[in-house]
């Protein structure tokens with residue numbers, strides 16, 4: 001029986017998810033499966049989900065602006081959703097009920113695990129205090145063993161709230177700081193993570209407020225932004241010889257985990273990666 005999957009959000013035209021999942025179907029000969037991009041404007045989520053259920057959707061990914069609001073439509077969530085307060089993957093049961101997951105958490109952790117990077121004793125600087133930052137905090141709490149974390153954000157109140165959340169998630173020594181202090185703080189950190197929208201094509205701001213001199217060779221530099229792939233932060237990290245993790249790796253990790261939830265088989269990561277890089281490079 002044909003099974004259809006989707007990614008919902010707005011805008012959605014440039015989503016790379018259909019390319020990754022379609023490549024996985026082709027690679028595994030899953031000819032009965034298809035994956036579409038479906039635009040649901042803000043404020044129309046309930047109606048949009050209803051339409052998807054009418055066509056018998058088997059599962060869907062969720063992106064901006066619906067990751068938080070979709071939680072109200074789920075009858076079950078796993079612990080990643082509860083930690084992050086948002087879902088990006090939904091599984092539809094036979095009776096039409098919805099179960100949510102947040103695979104951004106595993107998506108973030110995946111490239112660190114693959115490189116066998118230990119965070120034992122790491123001093124972390126996290127830029128940003130939005131949805132992606134929440135997923136980063138949940139992932140760091142799972143990976144464990146960090147020494148301290150500073151959350152620097154343009155809006156100080158959001159940084160303070162995120163520091164409280166990090167403490168509740170079990171991260172030791174969490175504190176907030178203004179974005180203007182990020183460069184100085186980066187100097188004493190060994191893991192620098194960007195979870196702001198700085199660098200995105202739609203963002204007026206393209207430059208991360210961290211100078212190359214504040215990045216050391218032994219640092220891990222991780223940008224969650226994947227468009228463009230080589231962001232300002234990644235360029236600075238490479239220039240300094242740091243270990244650099246690009247946002248597309250997180251994107252691939254979250255897609256692979258969603259695939260495994262829906263299909264119960266290992267995701268063909270290489271095929272998905274080739275599709276992602278072919279389109280997004």
Ligand code: NAP
Pocket residue numbers: 064104107127128129130131132133153154155158179195196197198200203204205224225226247248250251252254
């Ligand atoms: P969000 O909830 O809207 O949060 C945006 C964050 O960026 C906030 O902390 C915001 O600060 C900050 N920000 C926005 N514009 C800024 C500017 N001009 N200067 C300084 N700070 C600015 O968005 P999100 O969902 O967290 O997404 C954030 C980024 O993560 C996006 O670039 C997205 O592409 C990326 N992401 C990547 C993946 C992946 O798989 N690789 C997954 C999810 C998200 P304020 O609090 O001051 O507004």
